[in-house]
Amino acid sequence: MDDKxxxxxxxxxxxxxxxxxDRAAVRQELxxxxxxxxxDLARIxxxxxxxxxxxxxxxxxxxxxxxxxxxxxxxxxxxxWLWRVSxxxxxxxxxxxxxxxxxYSGYRLWPEQAADSQWTAEQRAEFSQHRPLVCLAExxxxxxxxxxxxxxxxxxxxxxSQAVYLRLEVRADRPWAELNQAVWDRLYAVDDRGNTIxxxxxxxxxxxxxxxxxTGGPFRSRIDLVVPLxxxxxxxxxxxxxxxxxxxxLPISWKEGAV
Amino acid sequence: MRSFHLPRxxxxxxxxxxxALAAALVLALWVGTERGSWTVNGALRRMEQDLLLGxxxxxxxxxxxxxxxxxxAMVLGDSYAYTGVVQGRDLGRSFWSKTASVYQAISLEGExxxxxxxxxxxxxxQQESWRLFCPNGPEGAGSAVLTVSARCRWEQEDGKPRExxxxxxxxxxxxxGVFAFVLQADTSEEASALFALMGGLTGNCEVLxxxxxxxxxxxxxxPAGHAEGVLI
Numbered sequence: 168m169d170d171k172x173x174x175x176x177x178x179x180x181x182x183x184x185x186x187x188x189d190r191a192a193v194r195q196e197l198x199x200x201x202x203x204x205x206x207d208l209a210r211i212x213x214x215x216x217x218x219x220x221x222x223x224x225x226x227x228x229x230x231x232x233x234x235x236x237x238x239x240x241x242x243x244x245x246x247x248w249l250w251r252v253s254x255x256x257x258x259x260x261x262x263x264x265x266x267x268x269x270x271y272s273g274y275r276l277w278p279e280q281a282a283d284s285q286w287t288a289e290q291r292a293e294f295s296q297h298r299p300l301v302c303l304a305e306x307x308x309x310x311x312x313x314x315x316x317x318x319x320x321x322x323x324x325x326x327x328s329q330a331v332y333l334r335l336e337v338r339a340d341r342p343w344a345e346l347n348q349a350v351w352d353r354l355y356a357v358d359d360r361g362n363t364i365x366x367x368x369x370x371x372x373x374x375x376x377x378x379x380x381x382t383g384g385p386f387r388s389r390i391d392l393v394v395p396l397x398x399x400x401x402x403x404x405x406x407x408x409x410x411x412x413x414x415x416x417l418p419i420s421w422k423e424g425a426v
Numbered sequence: 427m428r429s430f431h432l433p434r435x436x437x438x439x440x441x442x443x444x445x446a447l448a449a450a451l452v453l454a455l456w457v458g459t460e461r462g463s464w465t466v467n468g469a470l471r472r473m474e475q476d477l478l479l480g481x482x483x484x485x486x487x488x489x490x491x492x493x494x495x496x497x498x499a500m501v502l503g504d505s506y507a508y509t510g511v512v513q514g515r516d517l518g519r520s521f522w523s524k525t526a527s528v529y530q531a532i533s534l535e536g537e538x539x540x541x542x543x544x545x546x547x548x549x550x551x552q553q554e555s556w557r558l559f560c561p562n563g564p565e566g567a568g569s570a571v572l573t574v575s576a577r578c579r580w581e582q583e584d585g586k587p588r589e590x591x592x593x594x595x596x597x598x599x600x601x602x603g604v605f606a607f608v609l610q611a612d613t614s615e616e617a618s619a620l621f622a623l624m625g626g627l628t629g630n631c632e633v634l635x636x637x638x639x640x641x642x643x644x645x646x647x648x649p650a651g652h653a654e655g656v657l658i
Binding site: 246247249250253254256257259260261263264308309310311344345346347349350408410411412413414415 | 444448473478479480505
């Protein structure tokens with residue numbers, strides 16, 4: 168539609184819309200409306216000339232300045248820009264996801280569940296007797312809270328060996344946060360007489376053996392620990408980690424019985 | 427059967443929907459990439475938290491290494507010091523998300539110790555120089571001289587090995603209580619020895635034995651202490 172009267176009416180009606188994409192879209196919609204109305208009038212009044220139909224159309228549409236003020240109130244510029252920004256952000260996020268998933272094989276949304284208890288079962292199988300324990304221990308260090316609620320006392324009268332198995336629950340303030348592996352590698356145990364429990368094999372790391380045992384949700388992870396007990400009279404240990412001045416000392420005492 | 431139509435959203439509704447979807451997507455990607463930090467310092471502080479250590483102060487960083495997006499750093503804490511590396515995760519052409527690991531660490535309570543900034547991977551980009559730090563010099567020390575002696579064996583072109591002893595020396599002034607030494611290689615022989623000292627295995631030099639000594643002086647030039655140790 169290139170009629171000058173229509174064009175100047177449209178210019179007046181949309182000039183209050185600051186956000187350019189909105190202005191163009193509204194202008195097109197109004198232009199379509201004007202054209203439809205003009206065509207309808209020409210159809211209803213066949214004797215009417217096209218010029219008369221257009222003039223009548225503009226009369227019926229109303230004052231373009233008033234319409235412009237109402238349109239400007241509806242089409243706020245900041246809303247338009249915010250809409251554009253939200254589209255760009257979503258597009259950027261989708262693009263990043265596409266690149267990431269195409270290129271990164273280690274992606275995982277949910278923490279993996281470790282094979283439950285296979286390591287523990289292998290450790291357990293080395294002892295012939297297993298007695299359930301009730302344990303109480305809890306300590307908060309930094310943003311982590313460590314808790315022990317249960318365990319087992321394993322013994323082998325033939326070999327004269329004994330160990331305590333503990334299920335440690337670690338809670339974090341941040342979702343999916345985990346203690347660094349170095350903490351478990353450097354964890355050692357002191358028995359209730361103050362003796363550091365030595366490694367069972369010469370040249371190996373501290374005595375405490377550990378394995379990740381899955382998660383209990385985004386804020387919780389589980390670690391299985393096996394601590395050898397050279398002294399059969401031991402009724403408690405303190406799990407200690409003090410690398411570079413860190414201060415974790417978790418005293419754990421136990422008594423036999425089911426949880 | 428009625429067909430189901432999603433309600434038509436207003437402009438504000440569409441904005442809210444787009445922002446919520448973008449935020450959810452970014453969160454899912456961040457979680458799925460194991461919650462990497464956005465910055466080098468962020469990655470180091472997070473690693474310290476996960477090691478149950480108090481927050482440290484990043485004293486020195488240097489980019490580069492055998493992998494393109496590594497940053498090596500020296501960090502000083504209240505009771506510890508370490509050198510470590512922060513690696514940008516390769517996330518679809520690399521986007522933020524960095525994770526840190528410790529390279530060498532010492533407690534500040536012991537004798538003056540020595541930390542190497544990095545392994546051999548940084549050597550090429552440093553143009554045959556090796557940066558080391560002493561984070562716990564004696565109290566009152568204002569400067570220090572580090573001397574490294576290395577007994578080396580080189581493989582010559584005729585296949586016969588040749589042995590010799592090289593000495594590297596660096597001086598440093600105390601800054602924030604830390605002495606930063608740079609040992610420089612001036613010849614190709616020294617460069618191959620530095621490479622081997624930093625753990626490189628593919629050069630033509632084998633370090634048979636290496637030890638160091640540090641001599642500290644006060645700002646007025648009086649002796650302030652001495653430390654020595656074995657590197658290899």
